[in-house]
Amino acid sequence: MNVDLLKDKIRNCGLKCTATRLAVLEYLVTVHRPVSTQEIIQNLKETAINEVTIYRILESFVEKKLITPVDHWNRHRLYEAHMEKSCQVNHAHFSCQQCETVLCIEENTLQISTIPLPPGFQLKQVRLQIEGICPNCIK
Ligand SMILES: [Zn+2]
Ligand SMILES: [Zn+2]
Incomplete structure (x- = not known):
């Protein structure tokens, strides 16, 4: 950086x-x-x-x-803190249910902005939270 x-x-x-x-x-x-x-x-x-x-x-x-x-x-x-423009607006967070670590999943892997909205609606921001178990806790 x-x-x-x-x-x-x-x-x-x-x-x-x-x-x-x-x-x-x-x-x-x-x-x-x-x-x-x-x-x-x-x-x-x-x-x-x-x-x-x-x-x-x-x-x-x-x-x-x-x-x-x-x-x-x-x-x-x-x-x-994300310096990239794309991360600032739309990205998802993965939360581990066991250790509570939170990771960012970047917009480009998810294509959040392609989520279909009803006609006439405009997307401003997506906050998506995914829960699961991280590799450290699976071990
Ligand atoms: Zn974990
Ligand atoms: Zn994030």
């Missing part, structure tokens, strides 16, 4: 590009799946960013539409 591109994304939202903001965004873009605040905190432990700061950064990123909140079974709020 191009770090300069991420810096630009943050600045283009009118936010100051601090090392902390960059670390949070870089983590989200790198994992490329929805993650919980706890997971972000856990993974950025070495950088010694305090939790309150992370919560605040996530809130400001959502507000600026830099990242997307994903509601997971109405239990945890997860966050994801």
Whole structure:
């Protein structure tokens, strides 16, 4: 991932590009799946960013539409950041019923935008959640 591109994304939202903001965004873009605040905190432990700061950064990123909140079974709020345009609009989430890992399934493999609608209707956004068991839990 191009770090300069991420810096630009943050600045283009009118936010100051601090090392902390960059670390949070870089983590989200790198994992490329929805993650919980706890997971972000856990993974950025070495950088010694305090939790309150992370919560605040996530809130400001959502507000600026830099990242997307994903509601997971109405239990945890997860966050994801996709830089590709196609991912931002239509893609599905696979949730493992056992370990609760959530993965993104990209638009091009699913062709969500070809879902037939009644005549005259216009598709704006699809939120699709698929549940099953991941390979780690099948073992
Ligand atoms: Zn699993
Ligand atoms: Zn996703």
